[in-house]
Amino acid sequence: QSVLTQPPSVSGAPGQRVTISCTGSSSNIGPDYDVHWYQQLPGAAPKVLIYGNNNRPSGVPDRFSGSKSGTSAALAITGLQAEDEADYYCQSYDSRLTNYVFGSGTTVTVL
Amino acid sequence: QITLNESGPSLVKPTQTLTLTCSFSGFSLSTSGVGVGWFRQPPGKALEWLSLIFWNDDKRYNPSLRDRLTVTRDTSKNQVVLTMTNMDPLDTGAYYCAHRRNWNPNWFDPWGQGTLVTVSS
Numbered sequence: 001q002s003v004l005t006q007p008p009s010v011s012g013a014p015g016q017r018v019t020i021s022c023t024g025s026s027s028n029i030g031p032d033y034d035v036h037w038y039q040q041l042p043g044a045a046p047k048v049l050i051y052g053n054n055n056r057p058s059g060v061p062d063r064f065s066g067s068k069s070g071t072s073a074a075l076a077i078t079g080l081q082a083e084d085e086a087d088y089y090c091q092s093y094d095s096r097l098t099n100y101v102f103g104s105g106t107t108v109t110v111l
Numbered sequence: 112q113i114t115l116n117e118s119g120p121s122l123v124k125p126t127q128t129l130t131l132t133c134s135f136s137g138f139s140l141s142t143s144g145v146g147v148g149w150f151r152q153p154p155g156k157a158l159e160w161l162s163l164i165f166w167n168d169d170k171r172y173n174p175s176l177r178d179r180l181t182v183t184r185d186t187s188k189n190q191v192v193l194t195m196t197n198m199d200p201l202d203t204g205a206y207y208c209a210h211r212r213n214w215n216p217n218w219f220d221p222w223g224q225g226t227l228v229t230v231s232s
Contacts, residue, residue, distance in 0.1 A: 002157050032215075033215060033216050034214060034215060034216065036214075036216075036218040038158075044224075045207055045221075045222040045223060045224050045225050046158065046207070046209075046219075046222050047220070047221070047222070048212075048218055048219070048220040051212065051214060051218045051220075052214055052218075057220065089157065089158055091158075091216075091218065091219075092216055093215075093216030093217075097174065098174055099160065099173055099174060099175075100148075100160035100163075100173075100216060100217070101160070102157050102158040102159065102160070103157065104157050105156075105157045105158075
């Protein structure tokens with residue numbers, strides 16, 4: 001059972017915008033801890049997409065953006081492309097569990 | 112360029128001890144601020160953090176697995192070793208190591224390609 005809750009799946013047509021939510025609590029996604037997002041392509045290792053709520057590492061397209069509000073965060077993908085089909089995970093830290101925590105994961109399907 | 116690579120047995124029997132090695136290049140685990148994390152992912156399930164070792168040999172463990180985990184480093188070989196005792200079929204999955212990035216909280220990039228471990232008699 002993941003501490004951070006994500007929708008199991010989202011889908012969209014090429015070119016559309018999709019968002020993935022990540023819902024936590026005051027002991028993880030809150031004023032004390034930022035949220036990071038990872039993309040995991042089929043059969044591959046995770047790769048960071050967004051760090052510190054809304055920062056993109058070099059090489060990550062600006063179609064990917066992140067936000068955080070209260071105890072929730074969101075990843076938005078605009079101009080959806082076939083290559084975006086993957087699993088996406090949010091990550092933070094939980095002070096009550098003293099544990100790095102991941103979301104339950106969301107599978108993005110391009111219709 | 113930072114790279115990491117996990118190695119170890121692909122099959123272990125229940126109750127045995129798993130030993131995994133993370134070999135890395137492009138950074139030194141004796142440099143201030145550096146860290147290496149371990150993670151795992153059961154088939155079709157979410158990622159789970161296991162352990163984190165820092166440049167000063169400080170170590171952190173997932174509290175739910177603390178009693179079974181040990182992480183060590185060999186700075187001369189650029190390697191980090193994770194051992195997990197008393198393996199169970201529920202421990203089957205892909206195991207990854209990753210380079211720690213300093214933030215609040217830490218994030219991890221890049222990751223190794225992962226090694227698949229099956230626990231079965």
